[in-house]
Amino acid sequence: MxxxxxxxxxxxxxxxxxxxxxxxxxxxxxxxxNTAFAASNGWLERFRTRHQISFKVLSGESxxxxxxxxxxxxxxxxxxxxxxxxxxxxxxxxxGLFFRALPKKTLxxxxxxxxxxxxxxxxxxxxxxxxxxxxxxxxxxIGKAKRPRCFKNVNVNGLPITWKANKKAWMTxxxxxxxxxxxxxxxxxxxRKILLFVDQCPSHCEVQLSNIKLKFLPCNTTSLVQxxxxxxxxxxxxxxxxxxxxxxxxxxxxxxxxxxxxxKINLLDAVHWVDEAWKQVNESCIKNCFRKAGFxxxxxxxxxxxxQIEEEIDCEHFNMARNLNIIEDEVSYVxxxxxxxxxxxxxxxxxxxxxxxLVLEEQNINRRNQIMEIEGTKDNDSQENSxxxxxxxxxxxxxxxxVAMGLKQLKVFATTQEPELLGNILDLVKKFExxxxxxxxxxxxxxxxxxxxxxxxx
Numbered sequence: 001m002x003x004x005x006x007x008x009x010x011x012x013x014x015x016x017x018x019x020x021x022x023x024x025x026x027x028x029x030x031x032x033x034n035t036a037f038a039a040s041n042g043w044l045e046r047f048r049t050r051h052q053i054s055f056k057v058l059s060g061e062s063x064x065x066x067x068x069x070x071x072x073x074x075x076x077x078x079x080x081x082x083x084x085x086x087x088x089x090x091x092x093x094x095x096g097l098f099f100r101a102l103p104k105k106t107l108x109x110x111x112x113x114x115x116x117x118x119x120x121x122x123x124x125x126x127x128x129x130x131x132x133x134x135x136x137x138x139x140x141x142i143g144k145a146k147r148p149r150c151f152k153n154v155n156v157n158g159l160p161i162t163w164k165a166n167k168k169a170w171m172t173x174x175x176x177x178x179x180x181x182x183x184x185x186x187x188x189x190x191x192r193k194i195l196l197f198v199d200q201c202p203s204h205c206e207v208q209l210s211n212i213k214l215k216f217l218p219c220n221t222t223s224l225v226q227x228x229x230x231x232x233x234x235x236x237x238x239x240x241x242x243x244x245x246x247x248x249x250x251x252x253x254x255x256x257x258x259x260x261x262x263x264k265i266n267l268l269d270a271v272h273w274v275d276e277a278w279k280q281v282n283e284s285c286i287k288n289c290f291r292k293a294g295f296x297x298x299x300x301x302x303x304x305x306x307x308q309i310e311e312e313i314d315c316e317h318f319n320m321a322r323n324l325n326i327i328e329d330e331v332s333y334v335x336x337x338x339x340x341x342x343x344x345x346x347x348x349x350x351x352x353x354x355x356x357x358l359v360l361e362e363q364n365i366n367r368r369n370q371i372m373e374i375e376g377t378k379d380n381d382s383q384e385n386s387x388x389x390x391x392x393x394x395x396x397x398x399x400x401x402x403v404a405m406g407l408k409q410l411k412v413f414a415t416t417q418e419p420e421l422l423g424n425i426l427d428l429v430k431k432f433e434x435x436x437x438x439x440x441x442x443x444x445x446x447x448x449x450x451x452x453x454x455x456x457x458x
Contacts, residue, residue: 070218086133095125095128095341097237126142133283161271188210231285
């Protein structure tokens with residue numbers, strides 16, 4: 001617990017001394033009713049050695065110190081990765097996303113002053129993870145409700161992303177540990193061991209796992225040595241917003257300006273776009289960003305053909321949205337892509353007592369969940385199904401007969417008006433018919449009870 005506090009306090013850029021560590025450790029012990037613990041100098045030395053902590057004098061030249069740390073990291077990179085193949089070296093990082101918001105000049109000015117309520121109600125946190133060779137893991141998305149209204153009748157485990165929730169839509173050490181353990185199980189199944197680099201943000205707790213070795217990037221260097229911060233996340237967000245804009249442009253063809261002004265996408269739309277945008281981030285972009293961060297294992301020829309590292313991607317739809325008044329003229333492309341950069345993805349409390357309280361709360365949640373799992377009483381839907389401030393329609397369930405009728409209408413539409421769609425619609429009709437045949441066969445299959453009942457009736 002003291003180690004968790006130490007990481008949180010350093011992530012908030014607050015200096016920590018030996019006596020301060022002893023004081024905090026003693027306070028944790030008191031909270032746990034351990035009156036025998038003395039937090040002696042011997043304990044401090046063992047703690048410092050175990051976690052490789054060195055107490056340094058902090059100077060005002062933070063920029064040059066960061067650059068020096070980044071250079072030291074780059075020079076030690078091969079040593080840190082010894083024993084791991086290139087395809088088994090990963091980086092994970094979180095970003096916040098205003099998933100349904102379009103930037104307006106007035107909102108941009110408001111956000112520069114503070115994180116406004118309008119934005120905070122419509123954000124999600126996303127953790128992305130990729131290997132040096134461009135392998136991309138499923139996005140880990142955190143919202144404010146375990147089952148939003150638009151998720152009703154939806155198999156959450158079948159979504160193309162991993163969905164979790166808490167009241168702030170923030171990454172926490174509890175969620176991070178859950179994600180790590182799930183990933184570790186996948187690596188066990190694949191008989192694979194990986195090296196995972198993450199930054200030292202408060203939610204990134206240290207976990208000992210069989211098939212994942214966790215390495216923390218040096219403090220205050222993530223803007224220099226975190227591969228995902230070198231352009232991967234920016235590409236992902238740009239691609240997401242392009243999907244969003246395309247959808248709004250398509251909607252503008254069937255909706256009036258007034259209807260479009262009040263139109264809102266829901267979380268189900270957003271998670272599918274998150275998945276699609278992440279799939280569209282190409283390998284050359286990822287390789288370039290790893291190399292830029294100091295993960296130097298590539299030759300120039302291997303990554304020189306990158307077509308997705310440049311600043312702007314597909315401005316055509318952005319300009320079209322401007323012409324349709326979907327985006328204000330005063331909003332630049334750069335603001336469109338990056339207006340939600342820097343929003344909180346985890347708690348960054350500066351008050352020491354608040355951080356102690358936060359660590360204790362997370363430890364209690366862990367213990368309570370473990371007890372409930374053992375007793376079989378854990379309720380996966382114990383959190384509110386939806387937020388009061390997020391009004392979303394529940395998905396409307398269609399009957400199979402209605403779907404069949406809709407497909408017939410689509411065939412007529414494509415045949416008479418849009419022939420380019422006909423091939424895709426015929427493929428969909430074929431798959432739907434195959435599904436219907438399976439359903440019909442399942443209905444006709446008899447059980448053993450049916451067999452004995454038929455004998456009894458004879």
